[in-house]
Amino acid sequence: QQAEWATLLNEKTISKDGVQVELAANIGSPNDLEGVLRHGGEGIGLYRTEFLYMGRDNLPSEEEQFTAYKTVLEGMEGKAVVIRTLDIGGDKNLPYLPLQEEMNPFLGHRAIRLCLEYQDIFRTQLRALLRASNYGNLKIMFPMIATLQEFRDAKAILSEEKENLLAKGVEVSEIEIGIMVEIPSTAVMADIFAKEVDFFSIGTNDLIQYTMAADRMNEKVSYLYQPYNPAILRLIKMVIDAAHKEKKWAGMCGEMAGDEYAVPLLLGLGLDEFSMSATSILKTRSLIKHLSVADMRTLATEALQLTTSDEILDRVKQAVH
Numbered sequence: 001q002q003a004e005w006a007t008l009l010n011e012k013t014i015s016k017d018g019v020q021v022e023l024a025a026n027i028g029s030p031n032d033l034e035g036v037l038r039h040g041g042e043g044i045g046l047y048r049t050e051f052l053y054m055g056r057d058n059l060p061s062e063e064e065q066f067t068a069y070k071t072v073l074e075g076m077e078g079k080a081v082v083i084r085t086l087d088i089g090g091d092k093n094l095p096y097l098p099l100q101e102e103m104n105p106f107l108g109h110r111a112i113r114l115c116l117e118y119q120d121i122f123r124t125q126l127r128a129l130l131r132a133s134n135y136g137n138l139k140i141m142f143p144m145i146a147t148l149q150e151f152r153d154a155k156a157i158l159s160e161e162k163e164n165l166l167a168k169g170v171e172v173s174e175i176e177i178g179i180m181v182e183i184p185s186t187a188v189m190a191d192i193f194a195k196e197v198d199f200f201s202i203g204t205n206d207l208i209q210y211t212m213a214a215d216r217m218n219e220k221v222s223y224l225y226q227p228y229n230p231a232i233l234r235l236i237k238m239v240i241d242a243a244h245k246e247k248k249w250a251g252m253c254g255e256m257a258g259d260e261y262a263v264p265l266l267l268g269l270g271l272d273e274f275s276m277s278a279t280s281i282l283k284t285r286s287l288i289k290h291l292s293v294a295d296m297r298t299l300a301t302e303a304l305q306l307t308t309s310d311e312i313l314d315r316v317k318q319a320v321h
């Protein structure tokens with residue numbers, strides 16, 4: 001098996017019936033690049049920039065961020081790099097940014113909500129990203145978008161910073177602007193969002209938690225954390241269909257994208273990009289090579305008619321073994 005995976009290192013990811021998808025990697029720092037290339041990553045589907053801000057006692061400067069983003073873009077040599085703006089709050093806090101104690105941090109003031117309030121922090125990051133755009137194929141993604149207004153506000157701030165840079169004679173490349181779909185309201189409204197965003201990346205780690213109202217860290221309710229729950233699959237389908245209707249692409253950067261029993265369903269639902277930990281890429285490329293998208297479409301259609309998570313998982317296992 002390992003030997004087969006090695007032959008797939010520089011291959012594209014193509015199903016048995018000739019449909020191509022992209023297998024990208026999730027990273028937390030430029031140090032992860034080496035692993036991405038060693039495992040055959042076709043791009044970066046999620047760069048979690050919050051790690052640049054954590055484990056220190058002050059904010060990273062624009063220059064420091066610019067260097068990190070440029071390093072990743074250059075290292076990927078023109079392959080797509082999706083960089084997510086700061087997703088702090090929830091379980092991730094910054095010691096130098098004293099945030100209020102919250103009753104429900106995961107439902108609180110985090111990610112884009114915080115960036116839209118502390119605009120200095122947000123604008124610094126956006127300037128670093130815009131300047132870095134000249135060094136590769138950058139796509140910018142906003143986390144925890146719950147309403148279209150948030151997306152429009154974030155995009156307007158980005159446009160302002162871009163105009164300011166251009167006015168100063170700084171070059172900026174064309175950049176796709178997308179959102180994480182990790183809040184049910186956004187999945188439900190995907191048809192509306194799809195008219196304004198360039199792409200979606202489904203964040204199932206949070207989407208499952210918020211859809212099932214089950215804390216992703218709480219073992220007591222982990223039985224409710226069900227990637228194969230029909231409610232989750234329906235939301236995923238809505239997002240992918242909405243994207244395709246507007247000729248946009250839909251990816252996934254939650255853990256589900258690298259799950260061997262979720263991949264057949266996602267392939268059948270038409271997912272375009274799968275972003276996962278680098279170590280899962282070759283295994284997943286091999287799996288997809290042996291699956292027919294036409295068959296997986298039938299499987300997904302059947303799965304969507306089933307009633308429980310267990311039934312769906314059993315059906316997938318039957319189909320792929």
Ligand code: PEP
Nearest residue numbers: 182203204205206253254
């Ligand atoms: C997600 O929610 O699925 C996701 C990829 O983001 P994070 O795990 O960083 O919250």
Ligand code: MG
Nearest residue numbers: 182203205206
């Ligand atoms: Mg998330």
